[in-house]
Amino acid sequence: MPSFSDCPIVVTGLGAVTAIGAGREAFWQGLIEGKSGIRPLELFDPAAYRTQTAAWIDEAALDLSFLGPRDRQRTSRADRFALAATREAIADAGLELGSLPPERLAVVLGSGAGGLIEAEEWFGKVALSGRLGQVREILAHGPDLVTNRVASWLGARGIRSTVVTACSSSTLSVGQAADLLRAGLADVVVTGGSDSLARLTYGGFNSLRAVDPDPCRPFDRERKGLSVGEGAGILVLEREVDARRRGARWYCRVAGYGSTSDAYHMTAPEPSGAAGARALTSALESAGIDASAVDYVNAHGTATPHNDRAEAAALHHVFGARAARLPTSSIKSMIGHCLCSAGAVEAVATCLTVQRGVLPPTLRWESPDPECPLDVVPNVAREQEVRVALSSSFAFGGNSACLVLSAE
Amino acid sequence: MRPLAVTGVGIVSPLGSEPCAVLAALDQGQKGLVAVRDAPLAGSGWAGRVVDFDPGPVIPPMRARRLDRASQFAVVAAHRALSAAGLLGEERLRRGLGVVMGTSSAGSGPLTVFLEALYRQSPEAAPPFEFPNTVANAPASHVSIELKLEGPNTTLAHSEAVTGMALVLGRQMIEDGRVTAALVGAVDEWNPYYQLGYEQIGALRGQVEGGGGSLLSEGATELVIEPADAAEARGARVLARILGVGVASAAGEPYRWLPDAGALAQAIRGALAEAGMPAEAVGSVFLAANGVEAMERAEAEALAAVFGAGPLAATGIKGAVGERSTSGALGVAVAALCRARHRLPPYAGGSLASWPAPVRLLAAPGELPPGATLVLLYGFGGNYAAVILS
Numbered sequence: 189m190p191s192f193s194d195c196p197i198v199v200t201g202l203g204a205v206t207a208i209g210a211g212r213e214a215f216w217q218g219l220i221e222g223k224s225g226i227r228p229l230e231l232f233d234p235a236a237y238r239t240q241t242a243a244w245i246d247e248a249a250l251d252l253s254f255l256g257p258r259d260r261q262r263t264s265r266a267d268r269f270a271l272a273a274t275r276e277a278i279a280d281a282g283l284e285l286g287s288l289p290p291e292r293l294a295v296v297l298g299s300g301a302g303g304l305i306e307a308e309e310w311f312g313k314v315a316l317s318g319r320l321g322q323v324r325e326i327l328a329h330g331p332d333l334v335t336n337r338v339a340s341w342l343g344a345r346g347i348r349s350t351v352v353t354a355c356s357s358s359t360l361s362v363g364q365a366a367d368l369l370r371a372g373l374a375d376v377v378v379t380g381g382s383d384s385l386a387r388l389t390y391g392g393f394n395s396l397r398a399v400d401p402d403p404c405r406p407f408d409r410e411r412k413g414l415s416v417g418e419g420a421g422i423l424v425l426e427r428e429v430d431a432r433r434r435g436a437r438w439y440c441r442v443a444g445y446g447s448t449s450d451a452y453h454m455t456a457p458e459p460s461g462a463a464g465a466r467a468l469t470s471a472l473e474s475a476g477i478d479a480s481a482v483d484y485v486n487a488h489g490t491a492t493p494h495n496d497r498a499e500a501a502a503l504h505h506v507f508g509a510r511a512a513r514l515p516t517s518s519i520k521s522m523i524g525h526c527l528c529s530a531g532a533v534e535a536v537a538t539c540l541t542v543q544r545g546v547l548p549p550t551l552r553w554e555s556p557d558p559e560c561p562l563d564v565v566p567n568v569a570r571e572q573e574v575r576v577a578l579s580s581s582f583a584f585g586g587n588s589a590c591l592v593l594s595a596e
Numbered sequence: 597m598r599p600l601a602v603t604g605v606g607i608v609s610p611l612g613s614e615p616c617a618v619l620a621a622l623d624q625g626q627k628g629l630v631a632v633r634d635a636p637l638a639g640s641g642w643a644g645r646v647v648d649f650d651p652g653p654v655i656p657p658m659r660a661r662r663l664d665r666a667s668q669f670a671v672v673a674a675h676r677a678l679s680a681a682g683l684l685g686e687e688r689l690r691r692g693l694g695v696v697m698g699t700s701s702a703g704s705g706p707l708t709v710f711l712e713a714l715y716r717q718s719p720e721a722a723p724p725f726e727f728p729n730t731v732a733n734a735p736a737s738h739v740s741i742e743l744k745l746e747g748p749n750t751t752l753a754h755s756e757a758v759t760g761m762a763l764v765l766g767r768q769m770i771e772d773g774r775v776t777a778a779l780v781g782a783v784d785e786w787n788p789y790y791q792l793g794y795e796q797i798g799a800l801r802g803q804v805e806g807g808g809g810s811l812l813s814e815g816a817t818e819l820v821i822e823p824a825d826a827a828e829a830r831g832a833r834v835l836a837r838i839l840g841v842g843v844a845s846a847a848g849e850p851y852r853w854l855p856d857a858g859a860l861a862q863a864i865r866g867a868l869a870e871a872g873m874p875a876e877a878v879g880s881v882f883l884a885a886n887g888v889e890a891m892e893r894a895e896a897e898a899l900a901a902v903f904g905a906g907p908l909a910a911t912g913i914k915g916a917v918g919e920r921s922t923s924g925a926l927g928v929a930v931a932a933l934c935r936a937r938h939r940l941p942p943y944a945g946g947s948l949a950s951w952p953a954p955v956r957l958l959a960a961p962g963e964l965p966p967g968a969t970l971v972l973l974y975g976f977g978g979n980y981a982a983v984i985l986s
Contacts, residue, residue, distance in 0.1 A: 189771040237719045262849075291844065291862060299753075300731065311708065312715045314789060326793040327851045330700075331732070332753040336850030336977045345859060347843045348979060349761045350753045352699070352732040360750060367768045373843075388711060391719040392727035447774075449695070449740040449749035454662075454728040466691075466746070474772070584728055585737025587749055 189371050193476050197366040198431050198438035199593075201281025201424030203273035204536045205382075206523045207243035207417055210250045211276060215533075216540050219548040220569040224522050226403040226415045231305065231385055238394040239401040243417035243524025244385055245269070264303025264328035267337045269420035269529075270382035274338050281424040282436055283376065290345040294374035296365040297335045297350055298357030298381030300528030303328025305386040331528070334382050346374050352528070355488070356447075356581035356589040357381055359531030362423060363445030363591060369427050376430075380532035382420035389527060390416050396455065404491035404525075406518035407500070407564045409555035414490045417524020421532030423539070440542040443576070443594040444475025450586025457494055457582060461501025467588035468506045468580060475592040477576055479506050482514065484547055484572070486538040486579040489518020489564075490525055499582065500560040515572065517565040521551035531581040531589065538579040538593050545573045597870050600767060600838040601827035602932040602985075604681025604820035606673035606781075609926055610644035610813065610917045613672070615680075615933050622930065622941035623961045627916045629811060632791060641800055643786050644813035644918030655742065663729070663738050666702040666785035669816035670735030671742045674779055678743070681820035682832060683777065694775040695749045696766045697736040698758030698782035698921040700975075701790060701814075702751070706730045708789050735783045735816070747775050756884070757973040758782060759924035760843045760863070760981020766821055767841070776826065781818035782925035797851060799976060809947075810886045813918030817925035819932065836935035836985040839873065839968065842866025846978035854978035855894035861901045864970065867982040868902075871968070875903050878984070879967025881955070882931050883912035884974045885946035886919045891974060892948045899954055906954020909965045915945030924973040924981070931971045931985050938964045 204211065207225025208218030218225070225243040234240040245265075250272050252260060263271070278285065307329035310321035327333075332350040339348050347368060351361040358381025365379035393399045393416055400413040431438055448470055450463040457464060472479055488499055503511040519537055520526075526533050537548060546569050553566040580590040607613055610628025611621040621628070629642045651660050651668040654675045660668060674695075678684040683693075706729040713722040728734065733751035740749050748769055752758050759782050766778035791812060794800045800809055824837050842863035846856035868875060881899070885892045899908065913930055917923055934940050943957045951957055973981040 189768060290847075308711060310793070311711045311789060314792065315708075315712045315715045320792065320796055323797055326796060329793070330753070332700075332755070332977065333850045335754075336979075339845060340847040340850065340978070343847050345845055345847065345862070347761065347764075348754065348845045349765075352751045352753045353736075353749070354731040354733055364750075364765060364768075367765075367772070371768055371771075373764070387714060387719070388707060388727075388730060391714050391722050392710065392724075392730065394719065395722050395724035395727055447748035447750065448691075449737070449746050451740045451744050451746045453741070454734065454737060463746070470774070474774075583733070584731050585733045585749075586740065587733055587737060 192444045192474060195370045196428035197369050197425055197442045198428045199423050199440055199539050200426050200431050200436045200438045201277040202536050202539055203276030203422040204533060205245060205250060205269040205273050206419040206533055207245050208522050219519060219537055220546050222549050222551055222567060224403055224551055226524055232387060237391060239399045241415060242385055243415055245418055262324060263337060264306050265384035266299060266302045266334050266382045270334050270338050271341055273420040273422040274378055277422040277424050285342060288376060290343050292346055292375040293342060293344040294346040294368050294377045295335055295339040295344050295348050296361045296377055296379045298361035298528050298532060299331035299334045299350060299383055300352055300354060300357055301383050301386045301389050302331040302334050304388055305384050308387050353587040354583035354585060355527055355530055356583035356587045357528040359581040359589040359591055360447055362442060362535055365425050366442045369425060377425045378422060379425055380422040381529040383418055383527045383529040385416060385418040398492050400491060403552060404521055405552040406489035406491040406521050406550050407496050407557060407560045407562060408553050409557035411491045411493060413492050415524040417526040419523060419526045419529055419533050421529060421536040423535060439539040440593045440595055443477060444471050444592040446470030446474060446590045448588050452586050454585055457498035459498055461498050461505050464498055464502030464582055464588055465505035467590045468578060471590035471592050477592060481576045482578055483574045484541060484577040485514060485516040486534050487516050487518045488580050488582045489520055497559045500562055512561045513563055515547050515565050516562045517548055517550045519548050535579050535591055538577050542574045542577050542593050542595050546571055599824040600821045601824040601834040602819050602821055602836045603827050603832040603834060604677040605929045605933060606677030606818045607929060608646055608669045608673050609815040610646055619933055622913060622916060625942060641795060642811050644811060645786055646815050664706050664734060666783050667735040667738040670739050670783040673816035673818040674739045674743060677779060677818040677820050683820060690744060691746045692776040693745050693747045694766055694769040694778040695736050695739055695745060696762040696778060696780045697751045698762045699732050699751060699753055699784055700755060700921040701784045701787060702732045702735050703730045704787040704790055705785050708787060754979050755975020755977055756919055756921055756924035757975050757979035757981040758921045759928055760841055760973050760983060763841045763983060764843060770823060777820060777822035779818050780821055782921035783816035784814045784920035784922040786812055786814040810888050811918040813920040813923045815922045817922055817929045819929055836932035839986050840867035840870030840984040842982045844980045848978050850977045853888050853891055855890040857894040857897035860895060860898035860980045863980045863982040864902045867984045871984045877967055878970050879965040880909040880940060880969045882927050882971040883910050884972040885912045886914045887947045889947040892946055896951050900952060903954040907956045908954045909940060909958055910955040911940050911943045911958045912946060913944050928971050928983055931969050934964060935969060935985055940964055
């Protein structure tokens with residue numbers, strides 16, 4: 189398989205559905221304006237939960253006019269997020285679906301809860317009364333359904349894959365999509381991820397006391413936990429030679445990626461940061477890029493006390509003293525933790541950062557944490573040229589992943 | 597592609613957890629199907645269940661308590677696969693072994709326990725220790741934690757065909773120089789809610805053992821794959837070589853069977869192209885036949901399109917173990933074991949009473965015919981894969 193430098197992979201299309209904006213440009217505008225999508229949760233009644241806020245999406249803001257009424261009813265929230273972002277990304281890439289050989293069009297997405305929020309209605313009825321719920325409720329369950337739904341909408345007949353490594357799912361999906369292109373197993377890959385909020389994930393993180401009752405404050409000394417989010421980020425990847433041949437423009441290159449396992453604990457990060465650092469180092473090695481060339485890091489930055497501390501330590505392992513000066517922001521302060529789609533949404537943001545030279549901020553950062561000595565681009569976006577950026581994710585189970593995105 | 601060697605197999609299945617026991621059960625026509633009509637909420641039907649499973653020899657009891665059932669399956673299968681390959685505890689593999697696991701249902705047990713408490717009591721009553729194991733990557737992560745494996749670790753969700761994609765990814769990890777070997781396979785856990793859900797949407801047609809219709813399965817199967825030349829250089833026993841893998845898909849409703857002979861033929865041709873061999877070089881096939889008549893007809897059509905009159909000595913295991921992601925990995929593992937012993941088990945049954953050429957169903961155990969072995973994989977939602985072993 190050719191290396192990333194011998195077979196450059198480029199991002200030719202982007203789509204996004206987030207709590208601060210439906211659509212790529214609305215999302216980007218929200219990021220650089222420092223808009224927060226974290227607000228009182230209305231998707232289900234949160235009164236009995238420990239916290240009541242989340243970064244959730246009002247579907248009324250989505251353009252779903254391309255779906256007929258039957259498709260609207262049969263799809264899950266996660267499906268609809270993914271389809272809206274896919275439609276946008278394909279158009280952005282300037283691809284005519286009918287002109288692509290369907291056998292060479294692959295779909296590689298990350299997801300986890302998928303359509304669980306709809307399936308929970310079914311589980312609830314069975315658990316409470318023993319009676320069956322609606323068929324359409326149980327049909328939503330399963331993260332691979334999102335991939336199947338997107339692939340079917342595209343008419344794709346190539347490889348399909350659904351990466352389910354919790355919060356690093358859709359960072360890995362982008363890396364693995366690039367691998368398919370390098371290996372010549374596809375010509376175009378629609379990748380990224382989609383996930384929706386669910387009672388399980390909201391209740392689960394609350395049961396672990398990992399949710400901040402107020403909007404989250406990544407890397408701040410007073411941080412108390414994450415804000416749960418949802419959304420979709422979709423990237424269209426092609427080999428640079430193919431994109432150039434068809435006259436397409438691109439945002440940036442996927443220059444490499446890393447994937448490692450902490451082999452430490454199901455939920456706790458390895459505290460020294462050495463394990464997390466290996467994912468970043470592995471990504472840079474695959475890209476053939478030295479750490480000194482990195483201009484910006486889009487951090488995982490969940491805002492839980494342990495995770496942020498371990499991530500800061502990992503950055504210091506990789507960048508040494510320069511980590512304290514290296515711009516490193518967490519957009520989870522605006523869009524919440526989108527769980528299995530977090531990596532994809534953050535990858536979309538990082539592609540735009542590389543293309544546009546504006547660093548999105550970390551909101552609500554007021555008190556420096558001596559254990560997180562980082563330049564978190566506090567509260568206000570910053571103009572800065574970015575040639576090489578990292579987008580990293582650290583997941584339950586110790587599944588760590590990192591993308592290297594570069595201007596060239 | 598650079599040929600890969602299968603040097604170790606670990607199995608936890610409805611037919612047992614020792615490779616020789618699984619092969620003997622298949623040879624004797626035994627089935628690992630149990631009636632689930634007595635299980636709470638499970639409705640009526642059959643499923644391939646793992647019974648009398650004891651993780652004790654591999655996982656100490658105190659640690660086993662932290663692992664859900666699927667994770668216990670996965671850790672035991674991974675331990676056995678690495679042990680069989682002579683690689684257990686090898687320090688060079690701590691960061692040099694990739695883990696790629698497919699699943700259709702991992703996390704479902706903890707998920708339903710958590711949701712039952714959430715609905716029946718309150719969100720605050722939901723047990724926090726269950727939540728981390730609700731993620732589908734819990735089994736692969738527990739493998740990395742229990743066996744101290746720090747290399748790339750990925751879980752893929754799809755139906756039975758996911759093993760095809762897992763093999764592609766494992767191979768890419770090796771070719772990319774990220775790892776020197778990979779543990780590839782799948783894991784599943786039977787769950788009464790899933791049984792009900794699948795029944796409700798009509799996926800489990802046929803509620804009688806041996807009758808038409810797919811049945812759910814559970815267990816874990818892991819294969820150790822490494823470059824064939826490297827395996828031979830270290831003196832490893834090579835069960836089989838993987839020469840090609842093809843993956844394809846069909847568009848349609850994601851929650852339906854999508855019979856598509858063209859997609860399966862595309863996967864077979866992709867595998868043959870990777871193997872660099874003509875169709876005539878294949879002598880035997882492990883059918884994906886799952887008891888769903890339309891899928892089996894599409895499979896017969898695809899085989900005829902690629903292989904013409906054949907003949908292909910044909911067997912299949914789903915009639916004995918059911919179908920989930922894990923049955924796909926088990927199919928590849930059994931095929932590798934059969935290559936090593938030069939003998940095929942009889943066909944375990946499906947929907948079609950007879951198959952047209954090139955398929956020649958084995959009614960009894962038989963000698964492995966000359967030529968490569970093709971393993972076909974398909975499942976719910978339009979996913980297809982083909983693997984060629986020699």
